[in-house]
Amino acid sequence: MKIAGTQTLPLSRECAYRAMQNPDVLVQCMPGCESLEATGAQEYAMKMKMALAAISGQFQGKVKIADAAPPERFKLIVEGTGKIGFMKGEGALELTEAGEASTQVTYEGDVQVGGTIAAVGQRLIDTTAKMMIRKFFDKLVEVTAGMR
Amino acid sequence: MATTAAPPATGKLVGKRLRRKEDPRLITGTATYVDDIKLPGMHHACIVRSPYAAARIKSIDAKAALETPGVVAVYTGADTKEVGPVPCGASLPGLRVPHHYILATDRVYFVGHPVAVVVAGDKYVARDAADSIEVDYDVLPAAADPEKALTPGAPAVHPEWPDNTAFTYHQEGGDIAQAFAEADVIVKQRITSQRLIPTPMETRGVVADWKPGDKALTLYSSTQIPHLLRSLVAGMLGLAENKTRVVTPEVGGGFGCKLNVYAEEALMSFVSMKLGKPVKWIESRRENYVATIHGRGHVDYLEIAAKKDGTILGLKLKLIQDLGAYHQLLTPVIPTLSVLMMPGLYRFRNVTADIVGVFTNCVPTDAYRGAGRPEATHAIERMVDMLAAELKLDPADIRLKNFIQPEEFPFATATGLTYDSGQYDLPLRKALEIGGYAALRAEQQTARVAGKLMGIGIATYGEICAFGPSPATPAGGWESATVKVDPDGKVTVLTGSCHHGQGEETTFAQIAADELGIGLDDVVVFRGDTAIVQYGIGTFGSRGTAVGGPALYYALQNLKKKLKRYGESALGSDDVRYEAGQCICNKTGKTASLAQLAGASYRALKLPPDEEPGMQTTFFWEPPNFTFPFGAHLVVTEIDRDTGRIEIKRYVAVDDCGKIINPLIVDGQVHGGVAQGLGQALYEQVVYDDNGQLLSGELTDYAIPKATMMPWVESHHTETPSPVNPLGVKGVGEAGTIGCSPAVVNSVVDALSSLGVRHLDMPLTPEKIWNVIQQGARA
Amino acid sequence: MIPHSFDYAAATSFADALEQVAAGAKPLSGGMSLIPMMKLRLAAPERVVDLGRIQGLNYIHQDQAGIHVGALATHFEVETSALLRAGCPLLSETAGWIGDVQIRNRGTIGGSVAHADPSADYPAALVALDARIVVASKRGGERTVGANDFFVDALTTAAEPDELVKEIIVPVETMGTSYQKLLQPASGFAIVGVAARIGQDGHGRLGVTGLGARPILITDATDLAALNTTEANSDIHAASAYRREMAKVYARRAIAAARARA
The missing domain is CATH 3.30.365.10 (Aldehyde oxidase/xanthine dehydrogenase, molybdopterin binding domain)
Structure with missing residues (x-):
């Protein structure tokens, strides 16, 4: 599944970039993320509890930041496996200055979903993926409010 | 109480429209299916299946499952290596047959591949314990699409055969080169017959009951072939056939998917023999979609050669068959039946066909209602319609012109069959008459002027039935x-x-x-x-x-x-x-x-x-020959220009299945067959993503037709007795399915022909049709 | 299809249900969404409180505030209620499009609304009707939320985890109405569904389901620009572009049908 979109953050580009590389920020912003433990340079073991209405499931996996070109672009790779299925997402994020203390984030990527959620949840996967991205950025704005 | 006993209805029951003796128990819920069988001491099994289409199994940790109270055993591929393999009954020259263990050993080859079995005193415990088994997979790239699987560098389904080719098969008759050299017109088209899921109402189910004292096995299974199952399962387990009994209780639909021998039948027997207890396994719908065979899965490249007057000279076919990861009982045979069917009802005697059987990391394909014949009929009848369009001939006329004539029987076809009898124009003429063909064409003209998209589709078919000599x-x-x-x-x-x-x-x-x-x-x-x-x-x-x-x-x-x-x-x-x-x-x-x-x-x-x-x-x-039923279906459609939705206005089916023993049952078979044909034509589609994940994995996403989606089927017959048997019967179980999909698609293509459409692949979803209309409007 | 094990209790009254939900139980109404998700093990609530045996919560009655539909009214009851057919035909018509007759006999309006499936039928009608949804909790008692505020996101409503939908209040209709739906043939869910309330002058409101994560409210039926959303849903049954176009087609049809009834 292809995902793409843009989001404006009320932060300077440097600040926005730093925030999105910060595991303490990521752990708060990634929906359901319970912990990120560093396992290498810009690589983290992730625990996540997905909860959407009655649907719930534990996921374990990793988050990796690659091809970092601060403060312009980086690649975010998220992998998770759980009893209800597994997902692997890879997104290229590009940050452009959009005025003072405003940054436009353009993202483009591919999400692969498997297991039960892929087999029986077709109707909701696209909607859910979009919702999770929306939540990520909403939370990012909230969490970084003090950094402005 | 005084009663008047009706006199026994003696004599002349054959030919009467009688209600079925079996229906009262079926419709009152009092029939006995496998899941209704409860034996003393019976245990329950739950199967752990691969969520990946291709992966190496690094380890299986069943500790937690084995420690679960109520769990009596867990078996993995290491335990069951000596059982089997799951049999393939096909014997094509050079056929590559992967060893099909009943449980995966070191690798998994498709989503749904069984990896372990948990046995417990009750099914709930077994299911929970199955969830606690940790399988560590090393995920590998998968080949999910048959054409992509054939391209160099594609992931190998079976590492020992990097070209993913299980077999190639060539058959020809007549002189195809000359036929094409003499042709005034050649029409080419790629035509697909998509993967389908048979979806019987009753999923599969097995109860295995090993009696240690008798050293004898009783196997209850929802199957179409109890005796063949006995022979083959006995062989898989090393048992004598006289110590192996197969019982088939009521079967809630088979459609070919239960014409098979499955890993679970041997696996449950193995488990029962190990434990000395009866063991039950009932397939869930989720499992049914990833563990029971799929049907169809053709990509056909066709070329038809003809004279200007519509005389068909020859047909070329390249058939790419999506086999899935393994050969089930008849997997490689099915496309060869398509080749046998290539001449249809037509007189041309020049045919060449090449099949490539392709392994994919998907559920194996095998017989599904029609088994090779709907695919072939769909392709031929589409080609004949395209030829008619090319030559600006009426689709009914071109068929009538090319039919084998009554005096030509017995007719030896280019594919080696001997058609015994038939009067192929009868059903078509009858369908045209019942449908009011001339009036329909006039109505279509008026509709077109009014901007409406009305289509009239005809398909005629010949079948090979009564398998067989x-x-x-x-x-x-x-x-x-x-x-x-x-x-x-x-x-x-x-x-x-x-x-x-x-x-x-x-x-x-x-x-x-x-x-x-x-x-x-x-x-x-x-x-x-x-x-x-x-x-x-x-x-x-x-x-x-x-x-x-x-x-x-x-x-x-x-x-x-x-x-x-x-x-x-x-x-x-x-x-x-x-x-x-x-x-x-x-x-x-x-x-x-x-x-x-x-x-x-x-x-x-x-x-x-x-x-x-x-x-x-x-x-x-022993039958001396196949039987060869034939028929004609006529379908009138109207398409909603704004949405792409197809409405079937008329469905006329005229089937010649020989002598009719019970017209009510024959009509029921035709209706059911048409329903499954419509499913393929309009709704059903197995969707695998590039990683071999089945995305249409449940009935919420896999659209089988429901009663409310069915048109009224005007079922009629001509009755040409078969000379092959003393009853004059030919068989009718698959006719509806075979006649349906080409008639529907021909009708829809006819409706859209004014927009320059000449072919559409199934299923004809509203979105697909809408996109075509948009393109047509732009062109 | 066996769910994880869970504790089950049948609520004896609505107050009892609120108490159990406050204690963390997952409410079960008709079970048309929750039970399949549990059987597929996508949902694994530890405790389930069954609302199905609460007496009297399937009422449909009218007062000066409008027509009150109890949360446990089944889709079939909503579809066939003489009161609704006369007073709020849009809701009845919409209910008649849900699933199949078995689903309509089991599923409830409260359960459907609380579940907030992005392809469910009711949300389109409820936002078009400017319906009010009464939710209740042990903690805070009752409060009323407007339908357009109630549906927040996919499967997400304004109700707190300890709140239950108690009733839906719909206005007594003064306009012509129609619900038009393109259904997904496997599940019967809406690819798009449009509920229209239109006056004789052609003006009115629309509610659209299936297109986005939540129902889209259009307050001026003469302007369908909101349907050009870039966030249109997409799945194996219909891509975004088709959904957007169908939303417009079905909107026009719903408007025409509603106006004809005005």
Whole structure:
């Protein structure tokens, strides 16, 4: 599944970039993320509890930041496996200055979903993926409010 | 209470529109299916399946499962290596057959591949424990699309065969080069017949019951082939066949997907033998979609050559068959049936066909209602329509022009068949007449002027049914019947075919009752228990009545001879006849009833010379040829220009299945067949993503047609008896499916032809049609 | 299809249900969404409180505030209620499009609304009707939320985890109405569904389901620009572009049908 979109953050580009590389920020912003433990340079073991209405499931996996070109672009790779299925997402994020203390984030990527959620949840996967991205950025704005 | 017993309906039951004897128990929920079987001490199994299409199994940790209270065992591929393999009944030259273990050993090859089995005292514990098994996979790239799997560098499904090619198969007849050289016109098209999921209402289910004291296995399974299953499972387990009994209770739909031998049948037997307890496994719908065979899965490249006047000269086919990861019982055979069917009802004798059987990391494909013949008919009938469009000929006329004519029978086809008989124009002319073809074309003109998209589609088909002569069938093509008269004169038929919705419980009773001159209710038809029924082949390929029926007919003739000999003895005359349920002395008029004759045969006081006691005959009948039903379907559609939705305004089916024993059942078969054909034409589609994940993995996303989505099917018949068997029957189980999809697609393409559309692949979803209309509007 | 094990209790009254939900139990109404998710093990609630045996919560009655539909009214009851057919035919018509007759006999309006499936039928009608949804909790008692505020996101409503939908209040209709739906043939869910309330002058409101994560409210039926959303849903049954176009087609049809009834 292809995902793409843009989001404006009320932060300077440097600040926005730093925030999105910060595991303490990521752990708060990634929906359901319970912990990120560093396992290498810009690589983290992730625990996540997905909860959407009655649907719930534990996921374990990793988050990796690659091809970092601060403060312009980086690649975010998220992998998770759980009893209800597994997902692997890879997104290229590009940050452009959009005025003072405003940054436009353009993202483009591919999400692969498997297991039960892929087999029986077709109707909701696209909607859910979009919702999770929306939540990520909403939370990012909230969490970084003090950094402005 | 005074009752007036209706006189027994004797004689002339054949041909009557009778309600089915089996329906009351089916529609009141009192029938016994596998899941209704409960045995003392029975355990329950749950299977752990791969969520990945291709992966190496690094480790399996079943510790938590084994520690779960109530769990008695967990088995993995390491435990079951000696069982099997899951059999493939095909023997094509050079066929690559991967060893199909009943549980995955070091690798998994498709989503749904069984990896481990958990056995517990109850099914809930088993299911929970299955979730606690940790399988560590090393995920590998998968090949999910058959054409992509053939490209160099594609992931290898089986590492030992990097080209993913299981077999190639070539067949030709006539002189194809000359046919194409002489042609005025050649039409080419790629046509797909998408993967489908058979979706019987009852999923598969198995109860295995090993009796350690007897060293004997009873296997209850929802199958179409109890005897073949017994032979093959006994072989997989190293058991003698006389220590292996297969019982087939009520089967809630098969459609070909239960014409198979599955890993679970041997696996449950293995488990029961290990534990000495009966074990039950019932497939969930989720499992059914990833563990039971799929159907179709064709990509066909076709070329048809013709003269300007529409005379078809020849047909070329390159057929890419998506086999899935393994060969199930008949997987590689199915596309070869498509090739046999290529000439259709037409006179041309120049054919060449090449099949490439491709492994993919998907569920194996195998027989699904029609099994190779719907795919072929769809392709041919699309090609004929495209040819007609190219030559600006009427699609009915081009067919009438090319049909084999009655005087040309027996007709040897370019693919090696001998069509025995037929008058192929009859159903088409009848369909055109019932549909009001000329008026429909006029209406279409008016509709077009008004901006409406109305289509008229015709498909004619020829079928190969009644599988079949034994040389053409992997496990024998005959069928058997036993007729027993009990001392009270009541009759039991034991048939080796294994009907599961086709109505033979009624049609066979009609045949027996007519032959013996007794009532329908005096006959019980029994099937599906290898300990009771003599060996049989089973029910598939529209063979139940067409092969099982004649076996019964001949058994009845022998029984009547026997009755007559007992009659001679009872009546003290050598001039007797058997008629209307009794023997009658032609001289004295004295009679002996069926009950008296049967009773005398068991009491055995006055045996006829050289006659055994008892009243029972058995006949194994080998058919001399296939049967060749044919028919014509006519479909009128209207398309909503704004949404792409297709409405079927008329559906006329004229099927010639030979002599009709019960018109109600035949119409039911046609309706059901058309429903599944419509499913393919309009709704159903198996969607695998590039990683081999099945995205249409449940009924919420896989659209089978529902009653409210069905048009009224105007089912009509012509009745040309088959010369192959004494009943004149041909088979009708698959006809509706075969005739349907090309008629529907031809109709929709006809509706859209004004927009420049010449072909559309199935399913014809509103979105697909809408996109086509948008493109047409832009062009 | 066996769910994880869970504790089950049948609520004896609505107050009892609120108490159990406050204690963390997952409410079960008709079970048309929750039970399949549990059987597929996508949902694994530890405790389930069954609302199905609460007496009297399937009422449909009218007062000066409008027509009150109890949360446990089944889709079939909503579809066939004489009161609704006369007073709020849009809700009845919409209910008649849900699933199949078995689903309509089991599923409840409260359960459907609380579940907030992005392809469910009711949300389209409820936002078009400007319906009010009464939710209740042990903690805070009752409060009323407007339908357009109630549906927040996919499967997400304004109700707190300890709140239950108690009733839906719909206005007594003064306009012509129609619900038009393109259904997904496997599940019967809406690819798009449009509920229209239109006056004789052609003006009115629309509610659209299936297109986005939540129902889209259009307050001026003469302006369908909101349907050009870039966030249109997409799945194996219909891509975004088709959904957007169908939303417009079905909107026009719903408007025309509603106006004809005005």
